[in-house]
Amino acid sequence: MHNHFVSIVRGHECKTTAWSGGATTELLIDPPGASYQERNFSWRLSVATVDDPESIFTALPEVKRILLLLRGQVRLVHEGHYETALRPFTQDTFWGDWRTHCYGRATDFNLMTRTPYRGSVAPLFLTGQEPQRLTFDQDITGETGILVLYVWQGGLTVSVDGRNYRLRAGDVCRIEAGQGETPSVILVNRDRKPAKGVITTIYKERKDG
Template structure:
């Protein structure tokens, strides 16, 4: 089966207000799913936190990974722990926890539900650097999708021949339901590029 590749640009993203600032939905799967109805399998978004203190929406049954893109924040998970984040550091937590964020920032969020699991890796690329990304799924899991989100710089993504150029805040999602996939990311801009690579897994046989 051929890989399904989706490119999204800034004009494709819906933006909404929330109590602490603005949230931008980068990707939701399945495409017709509703975040408000909690029908999604997984979702990627960024959030601009404009308040010094904000409380996250309660999301029972949702696993979350938050990666800080800009600023400095401290996440306080009530009766659990607290963690200070600097740019490109991350925290993994239960969406059902009571979580308060302190500090103004921009962050990147992965949410997964049901049997889906995910990881987010920071990928910095120096000028003219090229990296080939390979994946080894966890035991009894298969790779469902890989997403490269470009925060800063310009990169070229190559997958089985076709080449795609990403500019800041654009993403490339590669759906690959049958096998692992490798792809090459090259920095083609004048300076450093900063990317986030998200991998989505689901149980074999599902």
């Protein structure tokens, strides 16, 4: 018996709100019913547009952030820490309570986590008919691992233990595995144009001792 579930969120179901430098589309937030405005989330995935040539990121104490650029070019200046230049499908990891200036217009993918949750993001490029297999890393968590696929451009089919789900641009697929489970996840692009997106892994950190 499989102890995992798959949920699909279509792009038109995601809500978009304004922030000081552009707009943010929330893809997923956990736990269910949590609110970004109330800062009571464990983790959150979103896509944001940076419309102003210069902006300051919203302060988010106790939140670890990973930002992966989808389009455009930006320079992030973390006051008192470092600065970095990003181009499409490169990323930066930083703390939400840092004062961060952003220079440039862009579209970016964001993962926000609060302790004990952590995560990672990786670019997804899928061309032609060659399937791509994804795996859950069972070493990083003693509890539940979460794999999230976000399609930014194009479309693909994700197969989870033989059951197929069709994803188009803007769609999100969340796959949650039970402890010790390794569901088979296979991605196939049946379209002529490449599929581009982001693969996110979210997990609970182990407690020492």
